[in-house]
Amino acid sequence: MKRKKTARLVAALAMSAAMLSACATERSGEAVTGATGGGANGDSQTSASRGSFGTLESPCGEGDATGATDQGVSDTEIKIGYGDDRGYAQSPGLNKEMSDAVSAMIDWCNDQGGINGRKIVGTDYDAAMTQANTVMQEACASQFMMVGHGFAMDQTAEQTRVACNMAAVPGFTVSPDAASGPMTYQGVPFPVDYANGAAWFQMAKMHPDLLNDFDLVGSTMPTIITSLAKTRSMAEAAGFKLKDCGVTLNYQGEPSYVAFAEKYKECGVKGLWTSRSPVPNEFNFFKAVNQVGIDPIIFGEATWYGNSAQTFNKESGILDNLNADMTFQMLENADKVPAVQKYVDLVAEKGGKTALLGMQSTSSFLLWATAAKECGSDLTRQCMIDELSQIHEWDGGGLHAVTDPGKNMPATCGLMVSLKGAEYTQAFPSTSGEFECNDEYLIKTDPSTWGTELGPDRVSTKYLNPNVIKPKA
Incomplete structure (x- = not known):
């Protein structure tokens, strides 16, 4: 019995983490059909590995940096950790695209001479969902920084990370304490106190006749409940008067979704927002919605931009009204966006997996490398914190909308994608x-939804100690 309860708890945490990382990132655990390697002119990695990354001048190259300036830094090397949860037994390969991206970027950078002449040596960690703290303990003993990683249960490792002053530039964060944690900077920030509400404003422009006809799909999971509270505030800011049809779905699934779909039909819903990911239970819910004879606009997060939704809709057509909001470029836009093409080329050349989370890790790696270049020979964690805190306009060379990593502020931009059959296109x-x-589009969230207490610098106070590295004025 205890083993079954533990399994259910881990499954719940996994689902929670997946949902939160969808909010916190442009999460998609799958490659989107149609994203391929090879540049527009058939360039190989050899030609793609030098020079700029999209609009960003490469921070990598030869140099004469010297000195063993900090843990993991020598005259010749910089040791960084990265990783994902690919060893999670219930979802093998989970977020593997993150490690694939960082590995490809390390090679790209080292091919140019490293950072100021120092070679980057990466350690690829597998947190396997439940081992994030073990991974962090290992990293604390040897690595200079953690870069481009994403651990679904990062809340279990945050106290360890802060205690050992492991500065980090993660690909994504999940828990509130990590998302607004000390010594943390992200290419695409997801702070607890501000949110990018672009999607709801854009939906209002796409469907102005439905401002009174949307409802949120409720859930019994506490983290989704909290997320929906934030979503409601964004929708209201965009002019929506959401319905309250009283539908709450069990996060572990329902024997039948027909009664819930009937309730939405009786409520007069013409649009549904879901914080869930495209998983079988969610597909069964939308099958029931279709079965009772309603055809609402379906609205979700970037997790709905992925192969599972494509496959399901190719067979059923039920998601032809699907819209997903993104602050990243679509992989299908690679021929129009050089940074996306560069990412696809570099990862595909190594046989890696391309997906949105991979682009997110790529952006964070480039952010880290940009700061590291500025530190020169004085490559210390203090210098990195100082440099990262001063980067206020960042788009990863064109991978995503402009963010403010230095202030941990999200983008105020977005785009909407839609699905027809198995094809995604940009809708807005x-x-x-x-x-x-x-x-x-920048929405200040209610403190009751933060999940942590912030200090005057908007940094989580939970694990602060006198030795935490802070930016120097």
């Missing part, structure tokens, strides 16, 4: 490869 704005931006 109308020009592929372009984002739509507006300062009003």
